[in-house]
Amino acid sequence: MADLSTTFAGIRSPNPFWLASAPPTDKEYNVNRAFEAGWGGVVWKTLGEAGPPIVNVNGPRYAALYAHDRQLIGFNNIELITDRPLEVNLDEIARVKRNWPDRAMVVSIMVPCEEHAWKAILPRVEDTGCDGIELNFGCPHGMSERGMGSAVGQVPEYIEMVTRWCKQYTRLPVIVKLTPNVADIKPPALAAQRGGADAVSLINTINSVMGVDLDALLIYPNTGGTGSHGGYCGPAVKPIAQNMVAEIARTPEMAWLPISGIGGITNWRDAAEFIALGCGNVQVCTAAMTYGFKIVQDMCSGLAEYMDAKGFHNIDAFRGRAVPSIVNWNQLNLNHIEKARIAQDLCIQCGRCHVVCEDTSHQAISATKDGKRHFEVMDDECVGCNLCVSVCPVPECITMHALQPGQTDPRTGQWVSGEYANWTTHPNNPARLA
């Protein structure tokens, strides 16, 4: 059986599944239940500085985007950091860690961008016996208006500065949680690294407005008639998160920087993908908020079965294996040519491949043959775009096949050389290399 245990930024965990800093990790009751269910670790919901607790709205904090049958695929929240007194949280963290010594206990922190504020809170957090801290530089709503959360995460200099303070005032591993609400994720990640971060975690949530109530013509959800943007997460953000993770993982200066992958992880496959993109572990929130803590058992089961089937004895055996496959567009092999192929024995004749190819500029799938309904790719028109594969309701019915060296592309009449050639040397590129 595959070994699922991880050591991430020096923090040991029986499996790579941590609950992200969020409502499910706000108190002892929940975290005990999470650990009973089998979660490898938690990042305790973000603590603020001592003093009067944070105030939340007393109306809708959440809203969802649905796919078929109300399957939740996107999720939005406007909840702030913990609204419980700091002392209560610290007591509970200490107690839970004592009771669950084999689980990872990381504490998320967000205090003002002032050295004394960090200096004041860090020893108190360290006293709980927790395993590490995560700096919440990501929260895009509410706290960001007060100069915290993503307001820090959007300024690399602040990230570096605060990270440096934390490394100075605590011996705990420091994980910097990054906001995706930036044009380029690399500068913030590099700043964290310069500040001495032991790891980064990403992504936090994305600025979002979930919808409009079309009867009232008001933002939905709203708090008595007005609403503000929230933070978007859930399955729909996974591709955005994976891009940002990959951007960091494939930057040579950050090759060693541990990444905790976050963003729409709902099942073992999502987790395995993040690991293959270089993540040392993953954090989950929306899936637990949608289905409850028990899902970690299914995630562990799936991941272990996959690893066994692939012969991966531990997480490191496949961590980052997909990273080299991600390159800039200008490195793509323009001599590689694929054509779609429809397996007629699997085709259910819905014709969606045909109509989308018709309406999306290539007109490469015929709809009839000998007067009968029949869908077939015309290789002399197919550019290999994968749209038909994307819309086909039947898995594996339409597949892509590469032309082999020596074959002729019926679309261009040109022979497939088998040699690699990218845009940088392409004759149509005015700035081509010699």
Added chain:
Amino acid sequence: MPQPDVKAGRLSACQYLTNFGDAHPPLTNAQALIEAERCYYCFDAPCINACPTGIDIPSFIRRISEDNLRGAAKAILEANIFGGMCARVCPTEVLCEQACVRNTNEDKPVEIGLLQRHATDHLMASNGAPLFTRAAPTGRRIAVVGAGPAGLACAHRCAMLGHEVVVFEAKPKPGGLNEYGLATYKTVDDFAQKEIAWLLSIGGIEIRHGQALGEQVLLADLSRDFDAVFLGLGLGGVNALGLQGEATPGVGNAVEFIAGLRQTRDYAAVPVGRRVVVIGGGMTAVDAAVQSRKLGAQEVTIVYRRDQPRMPASTYEQDWAQRNGVTIREWSVPRALDTDGGQVEGVSFAQVQELNGQLVPTGKHWRIEADTVLKAIGQTLVLADPGLATLALRSGRILVDGEGRSSLAQVWAGGDCTYGGRDLTVEAVEHGKIAAHSIDRAFGIQRGGKPFTRTRTGLGA
């Protein structure tokens, strides 16, 4: 000698209520949404082509999934003004749902019929603005004979096109088979009349009852007084067994039995034999047999001359009959009605087999005891009007062209009275619609927009 056992009130009031309630309850909102989301929104969707009225099924289903039930209903009703009734009575398993690509994918089609009912029920229950309006008055007047699905579909489309329509109907209520010819549990709560009231709300359609063609009204007069005539006569006659004793009490025809049940207000007052034999293999046979069971008959047997796969009733209907405790016996033709003391007491059958496409007796006979015998061996066109003497027929039905034109000038026809269909409500609606457009074209009126090009199929050479 056992006494014939025919009586009413075999069941408790509660049992009647259950037995004659909606056989296929409507979808809930939640069910409809989940089912609607199963539609793949196919290109040139096979279900559309399988629908005799060409309803844009993927569009109406998508509209259901987008919470646009009125838009969904419009997509249905603009192609089929009886979309509500067809949602209840169409043999979808051999029409749209048979064509659904989900059959290939997972052997379970989208429940198109139930979704169609969901959308149309919503429209009927709402008090929104009218879906359809009338074009500018043309001054043309059209006579429609028969207020069944074909006649009223023609009338409605003619009214939409701006013509004035008078419908001549022999029976006291409109609807034809929708009102008199379907099993009660297929269309509960007086739906047929509600749907027709909604249909007529477009205006420009007058129905005159008690007007049988050849009796109270003559084709010659209609041809003289109207600009066009549409015949939606249905099939008024019932085939006889050709056996002695057909007039004996206890022997009846299934069509009348079904009509009686539809019109009764008290099922407990409808007599039925303890043992019922229904002779025939179509939808009428199934409706009569199942309703006999639902009235409390203990033994109900359908006897068909060929084997089950070739029964005109669909496989689904056959299953429905058998699930309701009806026995189906094959390869038998009636040879004698056994009567005693002026009452039927059984039927004797000759066993047959098929040789070179012909049914020939095997020489074996069998007999079944019966208190009620119902004939359901087909209906016939009745042409009582002298003006129809020269009408071209094929297989006993009116011959029409692709536009529904008969051999008589200015006379169109559609529905079961015409040749080339499967005797389905949905086909009758299509015939009426096509004829209305043909009539409109014959008037030479120029209309903008996309031309109507649908024509009748199945007419043969």
